[in-house]
Amino acid sequence: MVAPDARSEMVIRAYKHNGKLHRVWKNTTILKRTEKTVIGANDKTLVTESDGRTWVTREPAICYFHTERWFNVIGMLRDNGIYYYCNISSPFILEGNVLKYIDYDLDLKIYPDMTFDLLDEDEYEEHKRLMDYPPKLDKILYEQIEELKSWVLQRKGPFAPGFVDQWYERFLTYLW
Template identity: 60%
Template sequence: MSFPKTGSKVQIQSYKHNGSLHRIWEETIVLKGTSNIVIGGNDRILVKEADGRHWRTREPAICYFDAKHWFNTIGMIRSDGIYYYCNLGSPFSYDEEALKYIDYDLDIKVFPDMTYTLLDEDEYALHRKQMNYPKAIDDILQYSVKELISWINQRKGPFDPQFVEMWYERFLQYR
């Protein structure tokens, strides 16, 4: 698998299970790029929705994508602490166009005190039926929710207290 080079700018594209484009984040700076992990940083970037709407992110963020795990994280740096938005989705792939993954609707929002909320279970149930998610995908996603919660509770990977701060310092060097 090819991977983006450190210091390069990449577009991030999420798709739905049926192959339709879901969302595009216009520009993220690659802080670390390997075949297994991509860590990126961005600040107030343009996000385009499949329905044509667009908006800008409100704060700096550090993104973590993994080629082996069925989730990715966005650590958003706000004045009252770091919030995480975690997408349950396929491991990432990368081509010269963008970093890509399939978004499977379920999300976990993590607050600065590391409490969390599972979101969009109703959307997941609806899309699971509409797009006919295979049982194997459902099983992987249910396992991945548990794995992600375990990472949150253990402060593992992107949830390590120093992770976002360290990578944000590196992001500032590229701005």
């Protein structure tokens, strides 16, 4: 199956370590796809939780996924600046128009001033015990959190000045 190119729509599916579906984002527009990265955008997209509940995203978002990083980055454009929500996750795979990854609970929330908080450590510890995460995985995930923090402090990748704004402008041209 041929993977989708820019301007195509994709579905994002997050799973848990045990293979159970966690969350689905219905429509995300691919802005750029390379061998290792996918940059997408969505606005007011339908999200379905594993228990069937649904909600709609409140603001435009630029999504950054990498095949070699154990995190993905969502830059949300709000009136008072760009907020980032980073999922500590497996690297993604793309099957047709479906982007898939495993969500490992830990999240890094980054504020417009580039300060950040690590979230959901209790949930991670519970799932680590329940799903028997191997010690090697635990080590990888915490190393990737440090890598992610380094990217934030260096303003690297999706945290570079203008990155989110540039891709959001491209997204707007696709809506015409």
